Amino acid sequence: MIIKFSGRLNLNESLYSGQAFRWRAYDSWNYGILFGQIIKIRQRDNDLEFYSSSGCEEEIEPLLKRYLRLDDNLEKIYEEISKGVQIISSIQNYSGLRILDQEPWECMISFICSANSNIPRISKNIEDIANTFGEPLEMDGQLRRTFPSADVLADVSIEELRKLGLGFRAKYVSAAANMISEGAIDLYTLKESSYDEALESLVTVPGIGDKVGNCITLFSLNKLESFPVDVWIDRALREWYPKLIDKNLTRSKMRPWAQEFFGEYAGYANQYLFHGRRLQDKNTK
DNA sequence: AGCCAGGCCCTCC
DNA sequence: GGAGGGCCTGGC
Numbered sequence: 001m002i003i004k005f006s007g008r009l010n011l012n013e014s015l016y017s018g019q020a021f022r023w024r025a026y027d028s029w030n031y032g033i034l035f036g037q038i039i040k041i042r043q044r045d046n047d048l049e050f051y052s053s054s055g056c057e058e059e060i061e062p063l064l065k066r067y068l069r070l071d072d073n074l075e076k077i078y079e080e081i082s083k084g085v086q087i088i089s090s091i092q093n094y095s096g097l098r099i100l101d102q103e104p105w106e107c108m109i110s111f112i113c114s115a116n117s118n119i120p121r122i123s124k125n126i127e128d129i130a131n132t133f134g135e136p137l138e139m140d141g142q143l144r145r146t147f148p149s150a151d152v153l154a155d156v157s158i159e160e161l162r163k164l165g166l167g168f169r170a171k172y173v174s175a176a177a178n179m180i181s182e183g184a185i186d187l188y189t190l191k192e193s194s195y196d197e198a199l200e201s202l203v204t205v206p207g208i209g210d211k212v213g214n215c216i217t218l219f220s221l222n223k224l225e226s227f228p229v230d231v232w233i234d235r236a237l238r239e240w241y242p243k244l245i246d247k248n249l250t251r252s253k254m255r256p257w258a259q260e261f262f263g264e265y266a267g268y269a270n271q272y273l274f275h276g277r278r279l280q281d282k283n284t285k
Numbered sequence: 286a287g288c289c290a291g292g293c294c295c296t297c298c
Numbered sequence: 299g300g301a302g303g304g305c306c307t308g309g310c
Binding site: 018111114115116117118119121122168169172206207208209210211212215228230231232233274278 | 289290291292293294
């Protein structure tokens, strides 16, 4: 099935920029698990072609457009966040990179697993959790599994999770699963809540601090003003805005500063700062 | 070999 | 309130 859309999209950068961890490129397609099924998708200029393992493409189309945030007006967003030569350059380099609107539960576990880790390892952790506790799916001879629900993971011991290589994150994943399963937090309610309310609620989960919490609100709770500050964002802001940022500004104060500076689409600014700064390192190495 | 990776938590000041 | 150390594990 073909999806027509207007505006810029760089599907590849959007799927593989470290927002989501279950996409795999194979044979000119990108295979991922969304809405409880395997989806394969590819881009050709201004249309997208996709198929699902369930065969219900008509039902999937609006969900997929939402996942890719195709209704975000990138031209307007770029205009708002173009503050500084480096971010403008990064916007040109990664033009069409969109924030994804993911399933909150899987997103939450993915970023709990991201602490002191790296993208290949996070991907492996998430895939291993699915392969061990998820339901089987098949498409084009590829075998994948759904990401298990909170109820399922709540019944898994910390020791079992540790065996998957989660390390010290295992206890956090377990605690999060229990909190969601017991209804201490309702992620779908948070989707309708304000950014402040959602973040305040998320950081009550052990293993979720300000950075991880902001990843979850940005990538799955529709809060584009989110601004996760990690080491790369820290470097980018200090190096690229030295006149504006006090040397002694701590990370916790850096977030509100950036949200004020970049405005309601600070989350988009964050993505372009992040990738711009990482690219700079790669090029000088 | 040792250090770091898209942090968080706890302790101590 | 904020700096510093510890934490699982894999990769370079």
